[in-house]
Amino acid sequence: MDLDAFDELLTPRGRRALAEAGELAGADPVAAATRLRRTYDAALTSAALTQAALRERATAKFGDDARLMYFTPHGLEQSTRTEVAEHRATRLIAAQVPAPGVVDACCGIGGDLLALARAGCTVEAVDTDPLTAAVARANAEALGLGDRVTVRVADAAAVEPERYDALFADPARRTSRGRTFDPMAYSPPWPVVLGLVSRARTACLKVAPGIPYTFIPEGAQAEWVSFKGEVKEATLWTGAAHEAGRRATLLPGGHTLAATGVEAGTGPAGRYVYEPDGAAIRAHLVGEVAELVAGRLLDPMIAYITGDAPVVTPWATRYEIDDVLPFSLKKLRAALRERKIGNVTIKKRASAVDVERLRSDLRLKGNESAVVILTRIADKPSVIICNQPSPI
Numbered sequence: 323m324d325l326d327a328f329d330e331l332l333t334p335r336g337r338r339a340l341a342e343a344g345e346l347a348g349a350d351p352v353a354a355a356t357r358l359r360r361t362y363d364a365a366l367t368s369a370a371l372t373q374a375a376l377r378e379r380a381t382a383k384f385g386d387d388a389r390l391m392y393f394t395p396h397g398l399e400q401s402t403r404t405e406v407a408e409h410r411a412t413r414l415i416a417a418q419v420p421a422p423g424v425v426d427a428c429c430g431i432g433g434d435l436l437a438l439a440r441a442g443c444t445v446e447a448v449d450t451d452p453l454t455a456a457v458a459r460a461n462a463e464a465l466g467l468g469d470r471v472t473v474r475v476a477d478a479a480a481v482e483p484e485r486y487d488a489l490f491a492d493p494a495r496r497t498s499r500g501r502t503f504d505p506m507a508y509s510p511p512w513p514v515v516l517g518l519v520s521r522a523r524t525a526c527l528k529v530a531p532g533i534p535y536t537f538i539p540e541g542a543q544a545e546w547v548s549f550k551g552e553v554k555e556a557t558l559w560t561g562a563a564h565e566a567g568r569r570a571t572l573l574p575g576g577h578t579l580a581a582t583g584v585e586a587g588t589g590p591a592g593r594y595v596y597e598p599d600g601a602a603i604r605a606h607l608v609g610e611v612a613e614l615v616a617g618r619l620l621d622p623m624i625a626y627i628t629g630d631a632p633v634v635t636p637w638a639t640r641y642e643i644d645d646v647l648p649f650s651l652k653k654l655r656a657a658l659r660e661r662k663i664g665n666v667t668i669k670k671r672a673s674a675v676d677v678e679r680l681r682s683d684l685r686l687k688g689n690e691s692a693v694v695i696l697t698r699i700a701d702k703p704s705v706i707i708c709n710q711p712s713p714i
């Protein structure tokens with residue numbers, strides 16, 4: 323879809339075509355195109371059907387709002403899901419004057435800027451891509467936020483963060499060769515982003531969860547966020563209201579845990595093994611989680627905690643240990659046969675075993691289920707057989 327095709331979608335005729343395309347969701351694509359072509363030309367038909375399909379896909383991230391919003395395939399892929407954007411907007415508001423003026427230096431289709439505007443901020447946003455900027459603008463209008471949002475086509479380098487209460491930036495992590503994990507390959511480039519941050523009163527940067535610690539600006543707070551157990555991103559906060567350090571936050575619950583520097587001890591397997599949430603692991607908060615469950619590490623280098631008390635915590639999934647064995651295919655197969663285990667969830671950390679190959683080599687038989695954890699204990703390949711997780 324190009325800018326002209328998108329502009330046409332916003333006309334009354336385009337909106338009618340899009341509404342009709344939406345009603346045809348799930349229909350055979352050729353039949354849907356034939357039906358729309360009776361009324362609309364090929365370009366509008368194609369734009370409407372593409373947009374309707376994107377809206378359908380976007381409901382996973384944007385819920386009911388998706389049915390009113392506009393997307394590009396890349397813009398949707400790179401956008402922040404509503405719950406995560408709302409969490410950030412709420413934090414930003416809590417630390418600011420009542421209705422902060424925020425600049426979004428690379429807004430995409432607007433996942434973040436919409437949450438900021440809904441939280442009460444006035445947002446001035448830029449994006450270098452004219453179509454993406456037009457989509458962000460249309461989204462603000464579609465959700466009734468047009469009076470709080472302006473979107474311009476511009477380079478982040480031209481942004482003047484001094485003019486706002488806060489800077490927000492979510493640099494693109496895609497290059498022509500696909501996704502990048504190197505902050506130096508972000509767009510806008512990392513040095514530009516850091517330059518903006520250094521001039522901002524308060525800044526909030528969305529970065530990849532795997533960001534090397536050396537890239538975290540001095541004095542910043544780094545927050546790793548997971549949603550329903552999946553690590554989504556890290557956010558770097560600067561400004562007087564954000565205490566330096568590491569923290570992890572779990573959404574949608576909103577639980578948050580800050581680094582205290584506590585170190586976990588190491589010891590033999592107890593009655594339970596706890597697997598910390600990925601956000602806590604990324605934030606190096608395994609010691610803090612071990613303290614919460616009165617546990618110890620099975621191995622000093624690996625994020626599995628063991629303990630004897632059945633602690634209920636959102637920070638870790640608890641499994642009851644049935645047996646701990648040195649890793650051996652024959653012994654594991656025999657142990658699972660003896661227990662009539664036909665279904666296993668296999669988890670691994672610090673193990674080179676190919677999980678799918680192991681599953682097939684185990685030739686499982688039986689009606690029982692178990693969780694099998696492959697790891698190293700005291701530097702030896704080991705396997706922990708556990709009962710299914712206890713409900714939390």
Ligand SMILES: C[S@@+](CC[C@H](N)C(=O)[O-])C[C@H]1O[C@@H](n2cnc3c(N)ncnc32)[C@H](O)[C@@H]1O
Pocket residue numbers: 397400401402403427428429430431432433434435448449450451454476477478479492493494495509510511
């Ligand atoms: C990850 S997306 C932003 C997603 C957005 N936060 C959301 O939730 O929808 C990054 C955006 O940065 C834009 N961009 C890349 N380089 C830029 C630059 N130098 N200045 C401004 N925008 C830029 C890209 O066009 C892309 O739309």
